Amino acid sequence: MRKISVFDVIGPIMIGPSSSHTAGALRISQVAYKIFKDEIKEAKFTLYGSFSQTYKGHGTDRALIGGILGFDTENEKIKNSFELTNEKGISVKFEIGEMDPDMHPNTVEIDLKGEQKTLSIMGESIGGGAIIIKKINGIDVKFTGEYTTVIVQQTDKPGVAAHITKVLTEQGINIAFMSIFRESMGEKAFTVLELDEKIKPDLLDELKNSPNINDVFLVEM
Numbered sequence: 732m733r734k735i736s737v738f739d740v741i742g743p744i745m746i747g748p749s750s751s752h753t754a755g756a757l758r759i760s761q762v763a764y765k766i767f768k769d770e771i772k773e774a775k776f777t778l779y780g781s782f783s784q785t786y787k788g789h790g791t792d793r794a795l796i797g798g799i800l801g802f803d804t805e806n807e808k809i810k811n812s813f814e815l816t817n818e819k820g821i822s823v824k825f826e827i828g829e830m831d832p833d834m835h836p837n838t839v840e841i842d843l844k845g846e847q848k849t850l851s852i853m854g855e856s857i858g859g860g861a862i863i864i865k866k867i868n869g870i871d872v873k874f875t876g877e878y879t880t881v882i883v884q885q886t887d888k889p890g891v892a893a894h895i896t897k898v899l900t901e902q903g904i905n906i907a908f909m910s911i912f913r914e915s916m917g918e919k920a921f922t923v924l925e926l927d928e929k930i931k932p933d934l935l936d937e938l939k940n941s942p943n944i945n946d947v948f949l950v951e952m
Contacts (some may be wrong), residue, residue, distance in 0.1 A: 733916055753794040755856025756782070757809070758784075758952060760798020762864055766948045767799075769845025771821050774799050774939045777828040780836030792825060795839065804860070840866075846851060870921055873911045878925035880950040881938070885914045887920040888943040895922055897936045903940055 764771075776795050786792050795813035799821075808815065816823050828840065835855035841879050843850045853866035864874050867882070876882055885891050892911065899906060905927040913920035935947045 739743070753790050754804045754860035755858070755862050756791045756838065756839060757798040757802070757804055758793040758860065758862045758876060759852070759854035759856065759864065760779075760795045760841060761801070761803075761851060762798045762854065762862075762950055763797075763841045763843055765950045766852070766867070766882065766944070767843050767845065767848065767850045768948075769843075769848040770798055771819075771843050771845055773822045773824075773844040774841075775824045775826065775842040777826045777840040779828045779830050779834055779838040782839055783827045784839050786825065789875070791839075795841070797821060799843065825923075835853075835863075841927050865893060867921060868919075870912055870914050870919065872923055873910065874908075874922055874923045874925060874950075876950055876952045878907055878927070879929050879931070880894060881924045881926065881935070882948040882950065883922040883924070883938060883944055884948070885920050885921065885941075885947065886943045886944040887915075887917050890923065891920075891943050894941045894944070895924070896937060899924070899926075900936065902930070902934055902937075904928060906933070 774796070778791070782791055793812040796816055797809035799805065800812065800815060802809055813823070835857060837856040838853065840851065840853040851866070852864060852870050854862050854864045856862055856880055862876060864872060864876070866872060878944065883895060906924055907927050908925040911920060911922045929951065930949070935949060938944060938947045
């Protein structure tokens with residue numbers, strides 16, 4: 732049975748007028764910040780649906796920028812997000828995207844560029860500060876960030892899932908949910924693990940100890 736969080740009832744405390752348009756937006760952006768392993772030089776936010784119509788008035792733009800700066804929802808610096816990105820030399824761009832019929836009305840795609848790496852994430856703000864991450868680098872995924880989440884970037888080869896579960900079992904880590912998402916057979920893939928407890932950083936290094944695992948990311952909100 733799923734536990735009901737206070738956020739499900741009243742939403743989080745947030746600097747801004749709307750938990751859907753600020754807290755949810757910031758949390759999607761936070762996920763991108765936690766996954767991106769490079770210094771951010773450029774950030775592009777493509778907004779869909781109601782996000783695209785109200786992002787300035789509702790503070791969605793400031794919240795999205797606050798997320799890639801690593802801010803939590805309570806951080807008062809969010810209101811100065813634009814000034815802070817200028818100080819850090821981060822180029823920020825907002826664009827309006829064309830809605831697909833199956834898209835949630837509060838959807839954003841975040842493209843980050845650093846010195847050596849790039850990242851693309853698409854997420855939905857579904858209300859009360861809750862989110863669903865739908866794509867990473869163009870590959871369909873699905874996770875909420877409500878659990879300690881480990882994302883394994885891999886090549887779709889036999890034995891990868893067995894390696895992952897072996898490492899977690901040896902560390903006594905219980906898996907709440909585990910899903911594998913792939914581009915196509917034998918190509919790029921992600922395993923998303925939502926765990927019942929926090930993990931030690933050295934576990935990520937153990938997970939990487941496989942020839943078909945390219946990188947591992949930890950998302951703790």
